[in-house]
Amino acid sequence: MSTTFVPPSRRVLTGCVRSATTAPSLHNSQPWLFRIAGPTVEVYADPARRLPVVDPAGRELFLSLGAAVFTLRVAVHQAGYRTLVELLPDGPESTLAARVTATQPAPVDPAIEALAEAIPHRHTNRGPFAQVPVRPEAFGRLRQAARAEDAVLRMTDPASRDAILEMARTADGWLRQRPGYEQELRRWSGGKVRHDGVPTWAAGPWDALQAVPIRDFAQFSPQPRPREPFEPHPTILVLATEDDTRLDWLRAGQALQRVLLTATWLGLATTPISQPVEVPAVRRLLAGSPPGTSAQMVLRAGYGRFAGRTPRRPLSEVMLHDR
Ligand SMILES: Cc1cc2nc3c(=O)[nH]c(=O)nc-3n(C[C@H](O)[C@H](O)[C@H](O)COP(=O)(O)O)c2cc1C
Structure with missing residues (x-):
C-alpha cells in the first residue's frame, strides 16, 4: 500500500519560520530572510545586517543563520516531518544559506520535541548566576548536543577558564579601540530598540566583582545601572569546529542553538x-584546544533568574515573496 505525501501547508511552514526568528543573533541583528517554496523553506543571509566592525568576515552572521536553520529544522520536525537540509546549495558565495525541505511525515522524536518546547523559552541571560557548578551530567548533554551537529564543546578547567576570561577582557578592550566600534554598538543597543538590537533592560546589572566580561550593551544608557555580584568562578564552555569555512560557521551556529x-x-x-x-590574535590562542580546531564561540552557563525575551522583527519584514 502506498501512502500519499501531504506536504505541510504554507500556514504550518510560516509558523516554523516564526519559530526560526526566535534564534539568537549577534547583537540581535537578525540577519536572515526566508522564502517558502512548496515544502521548502529557503534561508537567506541579509548582508545589510552584517556588523562590519566586530564581524568583518561575516562569521558571526553565518553563526546566527545556522542558529535560525537549526530552529527551523526542529520546528518542521515538530510539525511532523522529516527534513532534508542543504547548506549553501548554490555555493559558498551565494546569500542562500540553506534550504530546509519537509520530506516524509515522521513521528516526533521525544528528544527533538524537548528542544522544540525549549524554543520560546531560550534567551540570553546577562545577569548573575548561582555559585553552583554545572552538573557533570548536564555538561555531558551539552557536549552531546554539540557533537550531534559536528562541533566540539569543551568545558574549561579553572586555569583555562581564568585565562579565557582574561583574554575576553583584553579582547573587549581592543574591540573598543576599533574605529567605528562605538557607533556600531550604539546602532544595535539602547532605549530606541524596537524590533531588533539589544534593549537596555537586557544588558543586565553591572558585575560588582568584574569577574565576568559581559559585553556592555547599556553603556550609552543615561539610566544608572544596578550593581550585583556575579558568580566569582563562572562555568565557561568553548564551542569549536574542525575547519573555519562558511559551511563550518553554519554548522557552528546549528551546534550553538542545539x-x-x-x-x-x-x-x-x-x-x-x-x-x-572577534579578535583574531585572541581567537588563535583559543584555537589550540581541542588541538587543530577553530574556536567559534565562548559560552557562560549556570543557574540564573529568568531574564526576559528580546524583540524580533515582524514576519512581514523577513519573508521574501514567491518567485
Ligand atoms: C554569533 C553570536 C554572538 C553573540 N555574542 C554575544 C556577546 O558577545 N555578548 C552577549 O551578551 N551576547 C551575545 N550574543 C547573544 C545575542 O546578543 C542575543 O542572541 C540577541 O541579543 C538576541 O537575544 P536572545 O538571545 O535573548 O534571544 C551573541 C549571539 C550570537 C548568535
Missing part, C-alpha cells in the same frame, strides 16, 4: 561571550 536549547531544557541559563573570538 546546545542553547538543550541548556534551556535542562534549566540552565546561558550567555554567549564573543569578544575573544
